[in-house]
Amino acid sequence: MIALNQTSRTPIYQQIIQQVLAQIACGLLRQNQQLPGVRSMAIDLGINPNTVMKAYAELERDGYIYSIAGKGSFVAETEQSPNLLHRKKLDEIKESLASSLPYGVTKEELLAIVEALYREEESV
Amino acid sequence: MIALNQTSRTPIYQQIIQQVLAQIACGLLRQNQQLPGVRSMAIDLGINPNTVMKAYAELERDGYIYSIAGKGSFVAETEQSPNLLHRKKLDEIKESLASSLPYGVTKEELLAIVEALYREEESV
Amino acid sequence: MIALNQTSRTPIYQQIIQQVLAQIACGLLRQNQQLPGVRSMAIDLGINPNTVMKAYAELERDGYIYSIAGKGSFVAETEQSPNLLHRKKLDEIKESLASSLPYGVTKEELLAIVEALYREEESV
């Protein structure tokens, strides 16, 4: 369920976090659903269990998942998680677009990109 | 001419690179124009000359500037730099937007962000 | 595995680059093989880790090796590296010879040098 890019600059534990969050945001992971075990995911991905631990710990710290000793890790029950993640993503996008204005990007270009994006989507 | 964010996790030398590129892209820095010296920029920004050197070295390796020991560093002569940078930025944006679709971002939301962005711009 | 010439005016980090490339070109270093760590090589060569880092960083920028923070540096997977390096070297030689023609170097002299070179080789 997780696809790692070992050579990427993005740390592995971050990649795990991002993908778990994306799956929560899009509904692929639902409330109280159990996540793969630390050891099993580590084996699946061919990485160190500590790395998975680190990802889960951060997800738990931020309230997206909860862990029960001896049972495993589960998606948190907070209704708003998907919405919250959605909103955070929008903020991220806004910031990223704002930072690219100094490069001379025009409104028309951005609108064209957005249109193209969803045209591709529809045809898929 | 360069504004650093010391708290950001983006390395300082990368921030310098990005801002120099932005200034080339938007025409603020022109062909063959001399850049601030390694030492003088370091003093201005309150950082170590090596850090500026690292930024300049990478900009030179990528062909955006050229350095002549004993004379200084200058914006490269490639006519296309601004256009190329502009296009690269658009590709970056496209990729970044595509990667946020799994979060359930809608077309309307993106269009709204773009509109808002340029409304702010105009009023400035 | 690396032999430095401390008195040469060729920078140390360049010497490292050249020798790593030569070892890739001749097959001594193979795909995905791990390179010595930045620190261990620095100690072996009696130089500063930063100098090794500089060499590795440039090798990575040029696609010959890849580094994963926390794991190490490895020879890149590009099949063609050896051939490409080989061809580049030939181009270099051709250019260097062409530039020495103005000195009145004759074909016979060059042929003699080449013959001598491989006669020595064989006897080794």
Next chain:
Amino acid sequence: MIALNQTSRTPIYQQIIQQVLAQIACGLLRQNQQLPGVRSMAIDLGINPNTVMKAYAELERDGYIYSIAGKGSFVAETEQSPNLLHRKKLDEIKESLASSLPYGVTKEELLAIVEALYREEESV
């Protein structure tokens, strides 16, 4: 008579030295022939007179030229200059070729390069 490459990594004063030597080696500059004045060459090349001075000083130190205060600089009378330069160049070539053997360059490839070089020459 001198063609500079301002952006080259080779220092300007070295470029001057190399080109003067090449011209002595190939007979373009003859014994006791007067070299361009320091100032006039500096103006021609658009560089600092000190840089030309440095080149001439090194040429004089190595015995290739001599200077007479108030008159100018002249090609030295040593008969052997051209031969000596010729021999030095051959040594350089030998060394450079030797250093490229680790890249897996074969005798056949070198012979082919030499042949090609003089075939082009002839046709010119």
Next chain:
DNA sequence: GTGGTCTAGACCACA
């Protein structure tokens, strides 16, 4: 352990 960033500061060649 690994690589990556950064400082402080020396020293060099070049213009």
Next chain:
DNA sequence: GTGGTCTAGACCACA
């Protein structure tokens, strides 16, 4: 003055 190399050493995140 300029850029370029290098040392010594700290500190960080990651595996």
